[in-house]
Amino acid sequence: MSTIRVGHLYPDYLNIYADRGNIAVLARRSAWRGHDLEVTALGMDESIEPGAHDLYYVGGGQDREQFLVAENLAGKAEALVSAVVEGGAALLAVCGGYQLLGRGYRGFHGEEMPGVGLLPLETVAGERRLIGDVLLETDLGPVAGFENHAGRTRLDEGATPLGRVVSGFGNDGESGFEGCRLGRAIGTYLHGPLLPRNPRLADWLLEQALAHRTGGEAPAFDPLPDDLEALAFEVSAGRARARGGRS
Amino acid sequence: MRLAAEIAAARAIASLSRLVGAGAGMTVPGKLLSKLDPGAIDRLAARLPAGAAAVSATNGKTTTSAMAAEILRPRFRLAHNRSGANLVSGVASTLLSSDGAELGLLEVDEAALPEVLRRVRPRAVLLANLFRDQLDRYGELELIAERWRQAVAALPAGTAVVLNADDPQVGSLGGSVYYGLDDPSVARPSLQHAADSKYCIRCGTPYGYRAAYVGHLGDYRCPSCGHARPALDLCARSIELEGLERAAFDLVTPEGTRRVELALPGLYNVYNALGAAALARALGSSLDEIVDGLGRFSAAFGRFERIAVDGKQLVLLLIKNPAGANEAVRTLVEGRPPRVAVVALNDAIADGRDVSWIWDVDFEPLLAGLDRVVAAGSRAAELALRFKYGGLDEASIEVEADLARALDRGLQLTPDGGELVVLPTYTAMLALQRLLADRGLAKRYWERAA
Numbered sequence: 001m002s003t004i005r006v007g008h009l010y011p012d013y014l015n016i017y018a019d020r021g022n023i024a025v026l027a028r029r030s031a032w033r034g035h036d037l038e039v040t041a042l043g044m045d046e047s048i049e050p051g052a053h054d055l056y057y058v059g060g061g062q063d064r065e066q067f068l069v070a071e072n073l074a075g076k077a078e079a080l081v082s083a084v085v086e087g088g089a090a091l092l093a094v095c096g097g098y099q100l101l102g103r104g105y106r107g108f109h110g111e112e113m114p115g116v117g118l119l120p121l122e123t124v125a126g127e128r129r130l131i132g133d134v135l136l137e138t139d140l141g142p143v144a145g146f147e148n149h150a151g152r153t154r155l156d157e158g159a160t161p162l163g164r165v166v167s168g169f170g171n172d173g174e175s176g177f178e179g180c181r182l183g184r185a186i187g188t189y190l191h192g193p194l195l196p197r198n199p200r201l202a203d204w205l206l207e208q209a210l211a212h213r214t215g216g217e218a219p220a221f222d223p224l225p226d227d228l229e230a231l232a233f234e235v236s237a238g239r240a241r242a243r244g245g246r247s
Numbered sequence: 248m249r250l251a252a253e254i255a256a257a258r259a260i261a262s263l264s265r266l267v268g269a270g271a272g273m274t275v276p277g278k279l280l281s282k283l284d285p286g287a288i289d290r291l292a293a294r295l296p297a298g299a300a301a302v303s304a305t306n307g308k309t310t311t312s313a314m315a316a317e318i319l320r321p322r323f324r325l326a327h328n329r330s331g332a333n334l335v336s337g338v339a340s341t342l343l344s345s346d347g348a349e350l351g352l353l354e355v356d357e358a359a360l361p362e363v364l365r366r367v368r369p370r371a372v373l374l375a376n377l378f379r380d381q382l383d384r385y386g387e388l389e390l391i392a393e394r395w396r397q398a399v400a401a402l403p404a405g406t407a408v409v410l411n412a413d414d415p416q417v418g419s420l421g422g423s424v425y426y427g428l429d430d431p432s433v434a435r436p437s438l439q440h441a442a443d444s445k446y447c448i449r450c451g452t453p454y455g456y457r458a459a460y461v462g463h464l465g466d467y468r469c470p471s472c473g474h475a476r477p478a479l480d481l482c483a484r485s486i487e488l489e490g491l492e493r494a495a496f497d498l499v500t501p502e503g504t505r506r507v508e509l510a511l512p513g514l515y516n517v518y519n520a521l522g523a524a525a526l527a528r529a530l531g532s533s534l535d536e537i538v539d540g541l542g543r544f545s546a547a548f549g550r551f552e553r554i555a556v557d558g559k560q561l562v563l564l565l566i567k568n569p570a571g572a573n574e575a576v577r578t579l580v581e582g583r584p585p586r587v588a589v590v591a592l593n594d595a596i597a598d599g600r601d602v603s604w605i606w607d608v609d610f611e612p613l614l615a616g617l618d619r620v621v622a623a624g625s626r627a628a629e630l631a632l633r634f635k636y637g638g639l640d641e642a643s644i645e646v647e648a649d650l651a652r653a654l655d656r657g658l659q660l661t662p663d664g665g666e667l668v669v670l671p672t673y674t675a676m677l678a679l680q681r682l683l684a685d686r687g688l689a690k691r692y693w694e695r696a697a
Binding site for chain 1: 379382387388389445446451453594600601602603604605606607625626628629631632633635636637641644646
């Protein structure tokens, strides 16, 4: 079978919301399908080589860690855009990583943090943090997670969100949208972590990564017995529904 | 006069709340008093003839305060919030119910610390560590550290500020006494995954560690700007750890060196004992009093418990954040690794609504030795996934959200004479203690003798 090559960006800095849970899910679920997952840390000193990785992962960090990597990542923007947008590699960016992939972030005190400009969006810090369980309706089915962010993210006109908010705040607490999708790239505020309780999303990312690896069509995985995943999803979605609408 | 009337009213409420069984009546009177007269806490604290001491940390503050209380008791009558009611209201209730106390010994919640310091004006403060904990409730670590920095800077000159030098955030707050570990033989080979303050607080370069002990606590130095662990006034050397049974170390102080024996496990309790020793010393305790007090100490409620049930041993270890849970796992694995465990994850406000932290805990060394694990609590399914994706065979995982049934199932799976390890989050721990008390197996914590 194939080896799926994952480039994990700044794992030493961006790891606050249990990002390694997402990586563990990708690793096990590809192994259960007979594929190896090879994860390479791409830190401050490593460059991004378009074509070298089938899936990029960018996690969330505390403000301080996020500022520490922002400039370094901006210096690699061209290579990352080339690898994902032109080269068709898959990508998952969560929370702080999601913000970093937009054009930039303006902090509450006006401090500017550069972005990669890969996703068509901008983020501005708000006064109040948006915290709680979230439930989304997406093209890949319902998605449940937890959000905790000060940033208000605005998608450009015509940009595609990951999903519609059923319960929770989402990108900015106003638009009714959460996350952003561009080709094989997904950015989202949802951690929890995201993938254990949303296995369909994990499989979709792996299918896209395999398509990049083989240069062909994305395969359609057979489902796995995901009873525990379904149970965890239900509890998480129930927490979100109990919050009611966007509040 | 007015204060006296308020105290009487608040105490009446305390008795009532105990009578109707609303917990231990610990925070209700304090809340009422704060409402009647927000300045009352300041004046209650000012009545203490020997002043007050405050203890704060993410992990270990209850145990550390209880240890300090044991050391200080021969010297002072204490007003001590030993039940762990550590918000402003809990502090107020404690001061309210401690007639004749000489010294206030106050465990304080990290977020409540600035207000408590401002109002109580303690003569000594112990700050032990900052780990990531309940990000949905406390916010990011930097934020708490910055508030602590301002609160410490505002303390009157002459306040004894006792700091854990091994924590880069805490060690840089500007103190009068620094303590830490000095025994690289018990260090971890590398920083744990969940380590927090890994980057130089001055310049952002990753610290180099000569020794990393618990999470990011250790002997650090920035290779770029040279920011390093402050020189230690008190330290622990020649540390011995014996699984779940005990720990011992040489307490090295300017007054001399003595061996300390603890009836408690784990490196984290060495930190707790060292912090308690440094605080008590700042309050005038002699080295003899410190060593005797630590020797007498038995575990603070629920942080570590061993209970006999039907010829089996039940071991309860609280887990509440990655750093604390990692130490619980490490202590278990380095002793007799259990074959059966019940892990209980609740997501009430006191546990943290966001349960993602369980993915940052290094459960894997524990999973490797388990035949069976029961995932319990309101987020049992999420725990089950943590174990499944941590490599445990799905057939070895049982999901039982109900705590009573999970405990019974765990006991059923434990052989006679065997040991059942239970790792609950905070509200799950309280619920299990109530359950055990209802079965006549353990006293409710507020009914226990000191």
